Amino acid sequence: MQAKKRISEAVIRRLPRYLRYIGELKDNGIEKVSSSQLGEKMGMTASQIRQDFSYFGGFGQQGYGYSVQLLFDSMKQILLKDQGFTVIIIGAGNLGTALAKYNNFHDRGFDIIGIFDINPKLIGKTINSNEIMCIDKLEDFISEHQPDIAILSLPRSETKDIAVRVANSGVKGLFNFSPMDLKLPHDIPIENVHLSDSLMVLGYKIKNFQEEK
Amino acid sequence: MQAKKRISEAVIRRLPRYLRYIGELKDNGIEKVSSSQLGEKMGMTASQIRQDFSYFGGFGQQGYGYSVQLLFDSMKQILLKDQGFTVIIIGAGNLGTALAKYNNFHDRGFDIIGIFDINPKLIGKTINSNEIMCIDKLEDFISEHQPDIAILSLPRSETKDIAVRVANSGVKGLFNFSPMDLKLPHDIPIENVHLSDSLMVLGYKIKNFQEEK
Structure with missing residues (x-):
């Protein structure tokens, strides 16, 4: 899942914030999260979140919610090199x-x-x-x-x-x-x-x- | 020269940066600066700068350039309380x-x-x-x-x-x-x-x- 080019500075700056919030959900044992639930926590709309995620392939199907583990792993992979x-x-x-x-x-x-x-x-x-x-x-x-x-x-x-x-x-x-x-x-x-x-x-x-x- | 309400977050975040750049001009003994000169230094267009400044009264006439001292004093007054x-x-x-x-x-x-x-x-x-x-x-x-x-x-x-x-x-x-x-x-x-x-x-x-x- 490689990042596409020309992702705006604003989207890039939100990525570590996604990682923080998704990491908290994971630490609290939550397995699924919808874009509206995540949006509520982060002070964003569900559609903003879906749009941000779409730059990176979308992270799975809407309606069923996102897998927190998949989101977390994907966000880490987007932000970090394998060896840090x-x-x-x-x-x-x-x-x-x-x-x-x-x-x-x-x-x-x-x-x-x-x-x-x-x-x-x-x-x-x-x-x-x-x-x-x-x-x-x-x-x-x-x-x-x-x-x-x-x-x-x-x-x-x-x-x-x-x-x-x-x-x-x-x-x-x-x-x-x-x-x-x-x-x-x-x-x-x-x-x-x-x-x-x-x-x-x-x-x-x-x-x-x-x-x- | 009181700040008007509803100045965008982006403009507010640029104010300390203006103060830094204008402070440098002042320290270098420069007395006048045009919006295009300032824009070139700061990686902005002259019209962006004039628009930002317009929220605070404009800081003097175009064409003749801005007084660096006036800009500096005004920016400080906008950002700080008199006693800090x-x-x-x-x-x-x-x-x-x-x-x-x-x-x-x-x-x-x-x-x-x-x-x-x-x-x-x-x-x-x-x-x-x-x-x-x-x-x-x-x-x-x-x-x-x-x-x-x-x-x-x-x-x-x-x-x-x-x-x-x-x-x-x-x-x-x-x-x-x-x-x-x-x-x-x-x-x-x-x-x-x-x-x-x-x-x-x-x-x-x-x-x-x-x-x-």
Whole structure:
């Protein structure tokens, strides 16, 4: 069941959410779910859900409901590689360390296999059985272990240079936490996570929510 | 210049991004910018930008370009309260600690004024001059200091209960890091940050990017 091309960004962004909700149903021992039941849980209409699923072959017959196990397995297969993804973290400061210890990444199929920093005080320390390595060893490590993803938890001023080094070495995608829209000449997927932007959106909503009252 | 009602979620989510880009122009000493120049930087069309700006009064005349200082001040005024927002963090684990030390929140107008945990080993420790307090003091603290926002960096199992306590005590918005779509009966803004979902989106793109080749 291979994903068709030209699936919209909005649909792609809903896929991990489907996996979460379907995983909950599975954990609760539920075997069948209809598109309207799933829609109710997720705040979507049944037809939105059927349309999203149609991009991936539909996942079985309507009217009888979907098999939760089939949905779960299919969603995992769509989102993950069979062996999961390998990840390196560059920047072992507060955020990088928290991300290295964040069990959810592992539980979702993302394995941290290396952590790098430039600070001699951090190099050699261990986070979850990963020793922090000197950034000088970055290219050798990537060449040897071929990680899929590099998480960049770096100061803004260093992010672009390191991103270029990482992309040149063959890492397949970047997960950037610097408050900038990282763009590279390299043709690889980049996901920018903007924590401050999200907090500002919340602030805007609070401010306007109060003003509307 | 008050925001009109019914501004779409997509426009609201672009506002912090405008602030970032306009802030960069300002830092680089640029005084005027046209909608097409700004659009080129941001990967948008000039007319998208003019349309977004029109919700907030337009920010001055076309053809002559926008005053960068006026845009910056206006965007800040739209997004922030005059005195900024006050924030408490609940859950001083790895992620909560990293967020407490994350300077970007402060730089964007969000001040951490309290940190709470249930773990006796953490209570009394200090993060950036904030002492970690026992969760038992949550309601008293909120009542006395009236924080705008609570950041929830808690185990999934505890998030809902704490969120209800916080909302009952009068906090105006929630910034939730648990891997769940937090919903409350309370009518307050909630922003769910799903780090694992974002990483899975990146994984999907890497997987399909490679398959397309």
